[in-house]
Amino acid sequence: MMGKFKKYKEYVPTNIDWIGEIPSSWRLMRLGSVFNERRLKVSDKDFPALSVTKNGIVPQLANAAKTNDGDNRKGVFDGDFVINSRSDRKGSSGLAKQDGSVSLINIVIKPIEIVPKYSEYLLKSYYFIENFYKNGHGIVADLWTTRYADMKGIRIPLPSKLEQKSIANFLDQKTTQIDNYIQLKEKTIALLQERKAAIINHAVTKGLDPKVEMKDSGIEWLGEIPKAWELKKLKWGSKTTSGSTPSSGNREEFYNGNIPWVRTTDLNGKELFDVPEKITSKALKYTACKIVPKNTVCVAMYGGPGTIGKHSILRFSGTVNQALCAVIPAEDILPDYLFYYLKFYRPIWMITAKGSRIDPNISQDEVRNMLIPYPPISEQLVLLKNIVKRCGEIDSLIIENKKEITLIKEYKESLISAVVTGKIDVRSY
8 A cells, every 4th residue: 555655766774673764865863862851840730630642642531540649740831742651551642732741650852853743643653652662671561661761862763844844744634534534434333333233122122023013011111012922020930140259368279270250351242152260169169159051141230330231141151250140041031032132121221220320230139120021932033043144244344344444543553654764755745
């Protein structure tokens, strides 16, 4: 895709892996010669708190870690470049668009001999980010810290300021086009997800025959259901149970066994064929954990609005922790049918969950008292076949769109890196 762009006429080697050759008219400069470090200590009472994210510098996020040290922060001014010094925050950087303050873990530098917008593209390019953290220090790679003293010696490619502006304008245009395309693909995926949910919701509440005789369910959120369907609570036949977490103090005796132990984090809204954590038969003996059979449907009861009602169907026998309700379906409801019905029912739990606003939860009783319209088993089989076929077709389209997003993001990274290191001459664009 880079082939359609022109190259410069003449290049010179830099002997720097991440830069390679640069146009002969460009200079190779040490970062410290084109930026000044800003070490101004300020209070967040005078300078509003900002968050340094992979998407740039933004007003402090609601979920950002906050400290009582608000008077001991670094000042940031509009046009400064800010980068998080820790390798576990790799890629968290950007050009500030307002005055404010950031935590001391960030490096704040003021562009002096470099166009600010060009500096943002250069310092946020993939290969610079990788090189920046290689200059850090620490015990393990994911906890390294790169300080300004390490950073200022990094050599960077620098065209003239006029050319820097041309590069920044070109990349503004191209990245905007790419980002708009990505947004279009993401919107397509969201619409496909909505379509998939609509197929499932209609199948498990109305069936497939548009001419079938209906009856009032007596429940506002459910409306009419086919006349031949029964409406009853899950507990009228199906069994539920939960489990526990073996003591970590007995890790050698209770863990690393061969009995699958399912946790909330394992639930993915799909089939589960295995889980990473296994416990021993001894853990099973001395805890409240019980073996549940293959095709048990697991539901998350705790963990906040984003977690409650999450579910998966187990394709193995195993046990669960105390945050899950394990449902062993009755003979008159197929496990897979219950699994899909939960996708329709989950929003009800999310609305009615009790507890604090931040961390609501549901109980086993609420799962047991869930109302379900039961089609005959023969009809459940037909509904499942239809759901799997139609949702499978949609899943294929979703996968295709996600692949396109991945490829275009990779292209965006490659384009930026190529332009800021002079592999493409954009002056005529």
